[in-house]
Amino acid sequence: xxxxxxxxxxxxxxxxxxxxxxxxxxxxxxxxxxxxxxxxxxxxxxxxxxxxxxxxxxxxxxxxxxxxxxxxxxxxxxxxxxxxxxxxxxxxxxxxxxxxxxxxxxxxxxxxxxxx
Numbered sequence: 286x287x288x289x290x291x292x293x294x295x296x297x298x299x300x301x302x303x304x305x306x307x308x309x310x311x312x313x314x315x316x317x318x319x320x321x322x323x324x325x326x327x328x329x330x331x332x333x334x335x336x337x338x339x340x341x342x343x344x345x346x347x348x349x350x351x352x353x354x355x356x357x358x359x360x361x362x363x364x365x366x367x368x369x370x371x372x373x374x375x376x377x378x379x380x381x382x383x384x385x386x387x388x389x390x391x392x393x394x395x396x397x398x399x400x401x
Contacts, residue, residue: 286381289333291324291342292317294359297366298336298373305377321345329353334384336373338364346388347399356388363393 287308290299299311310316310333312324319327325345328335334355335342343358345351357376361368372391380389380396388399 286377286384287331287333289324289328289331289335291335291337291339293338294336294369295366298369301370302336302373322351325351325353328356338369343388343390353386353388355385357384358388358390360390360392 288299288302289310290302290312292312296311296313299309299314302309312319316324316327321339321341322345324335325342327333329352332354334357335353336357336359338359338361340358340360342356346353346356357373359369359372361372372393376389376391376396383398390397390399
């Protein structure tokens, strides 16, 4: 799969995704300091699934109606890299085929596919 990993999700998650065979653009490594709108535009235009811990992207999708090719919002209490990786690993194992073009919220307790 193709993921654009926001700075809020961190470079460790981006590297883990690469190591597991995914194509990845890391905002931290390649677009540091980019505005949310530029990140959202790049993800949509180039067909990347955006992975973030920043709930502002939910605003962009639902209030501003910005187009996207999929958004994974990691809303974890523990934002350390190992927790983000564990959550993403579980998400991919259980729901990988459902991620494109969907807005997904991941917490420690559940995975929620928001209304399109």
